[in-house]
Amino acid sequence: MGIPLRNVYEQSPAQARPEAAEALVCLQDVGKIYPNGTVAVQNANLLAGEGEFLCFVGPSGCGKSTIFNMIAGLTGHTSGSLSVMGTTPKEARKRSEMAFVFQEHTLLPWASLIDNVTMPLTLAGVPKKERKAEGERVLELVGLKDYAKVLPRQLSGGMKMRVSIARALISNPKLLLMDEPFGALDEITRQTLQDELLNIWHQNKKMTVLFITHNVFEAAFLSTRVVVMTPRPGKISDIVDVPFPFPRNEDFRTLPEFGEYVRQISSSLKH
Numbered sequence: 335m336g337i338p339l340r341n342v343y344e345q346s347p348a349q350a351r352p353e354a355a356e357a358l359v360c361l362q363d364v365g366k367i368y369p370n371g372t373v374a375v376q377n378a379n380l381l382a383g384e385g386e387f388l389c390f391v392g393p394s395g396c397g398k399s400t401i402f403n404m405i406a407g408l409t410g411h412t413s414g415s416l417s418v419m420g421t422t423p424k425e426a427r428k429r430s431e432m433a434f435v436f437q438e439h440t441l442l443p444w445a446s447l448i449d450n451v452t453m454p455l456t457l458a459g460v461p462k463k464e465r466k467a468e469g470e471r472v473l474e475l476v477g478l479k480d481y482a483k484v485l486p487r488q489l490s491g492g493m494k495m496r497v498s499i500a501r502a503l504i505s506n507p508k509l510l511l512m513d514e515p516f517g518a519l520d521e522i523t524r525q526t527l528q529d530e531l532l533n534i535w536h537q538n539k540k541m542t543v544l545f546i547t548h549n550v551f552e553a554a555f556l557s558t559r560v561v562v563m564t565p566r567p568g569k570i571s572d573i574v575d576v577p578f579p580f581p582r583n584e585d586f587r588t589l590p591e592f593g594e595y596v597r598q599i600s601s602s603l604k605h
Contacts, residue, residue, distance in 0.1 A: 357381040358509060358542050359405055363414035366400050373567035374400045377414070380561065380570055384508070387535055387543045389553035390561045391603060397568025398546045402511050405544070406434050419508060426509075430458065433502035435512040439494040441486040447473065448482040451501040472500040475534055492523035496530075503534065512545045516552070528555060529583065536580050550603070554595045555587060562602040572602040 359382040366375040375397040382388055390398045403409045404416060407423030418426035426432055441450050449456075452469040460468075473479045476496040486494055495515055502510060516524045535543055547553050553560045554576055562572040576595055578586065586592055 356383065357417075358384050358386075358419055359544070360417045361401070361405075361414065362416075364401075364404065364411050364416050365413035366397070366404060366409070367412045375404075375411075376567040376569050378568070378570050380573075382542055382544065384542055385539050387532075387545070387556055387558045388561055389545045389547055389557040389559075390563060391547060391550060391553050391599065392563030392568065393565050393603075394548070396563045396565050398563060399513055400568070402434075402513055402544065402546065405509075406432065406511055430454070430505045431508045433505060433507040433510050435495075435498050435502045435510070435515045437514050437517060439486070439491075439498045441494060441497055443486055446483045446485060447478060447489075447497055450486065450497055451504055453501065454505050468504055472504045473497075475503060476500045476530065490523075492519055492527060495519065495527060499527075499531065499534075506538075508541060510541060510543045512543065514546045514548065517548065524552070525584075525587075528552060532556060532581060550596050550599045551587070554592060554599055555582060560599050562599065571605075574599055574602060 359380065361378050361380040364375060364378040365373070367373050378397075378401060390401070392398055400409070404411050405418055405423055407418075407425075407427045416423060419429070419431060442453070445453075448466065448469040451472055452460075452465040455465045455468060470479060470482065473482055476499055478493065478496055478500065481489070481493070486497070489497070498515065516527055519527065531543075535541060545553075545556060547556075557576045560574040560576060561570055562574065563569065564571045574595070578591070
């Protein structure tokens with residue numbers, strides 16, 4: 335007779351939250367006001383440590399993407415302080431230790447998959463032989479090694495998103511930002527990619543992932559912690575620890591304990 339599932343997935347102690355000095359990402363009273371006067375983010379405070387997986391949930395327009403764009407150095411903050419890997423977001427981005435996966439796959443339609451995923455290395459002047467080896471490595475990670483010479487138009491939506499993830503992983507980032515990458519996918523493909531993403535992250539224990547989603551089930555399944563945001567002006571109203579060990583699989587989604595965390599996150603969103 336097998337071990338009961340709830341014993342297999344017995345809650346583990348919550349991961350210790352990092353101190354400001356050791357945090358990979360540090361937001362202290364961060365705010366963002368756009369030139370038209372829109373207050374997008376207000377007094378956001380967050381510390382993300384090495385090897386964490388944080389999901390951000392909140393209503394549309396609450397500033398989740400704005401926070402990610404500030405962390406990535408794509409836009410500036412207007413108040414508070416924000417550091418990434420001990421420096422400014424723009425300086426951190428120059429180190430090639432940060433990668434961003436957008437909602438759209440943003441692939442070059444005329445380039446093969448291996449040329450798409452190796453584009454960051456091409457721009458950095460990495461020799462062709464080394465680029466090819468790294469391209470094959472990351473395509474294998476996402477299950478697409480046999481499609482190296484295929485063009486994006488020959489792929490499904492889920493496969494295109496796999497390529498985007500592979501391209502982000504090729505520089506071995508310390509910080510991976512993902513802005514609702516699975517939102518347009520069907521549920522079966524979405525769950526498959528959730529499993530694959532967790533496996534990749536679990537293999538690279540030093541990589542920190544920040545992930546935006548509108549799906550509380552996805553947030554509870556993926557996260558070490560879930561960051562809950564309020565309607566605009568966006569504030570971080572709650573951070574929910576999800577103290578279950580990894581790896582997680584399909585059985586984990588059926589546990590009553592998993593459902594309790596989904597309800598807790600949903601309740602935080604409502605209040």
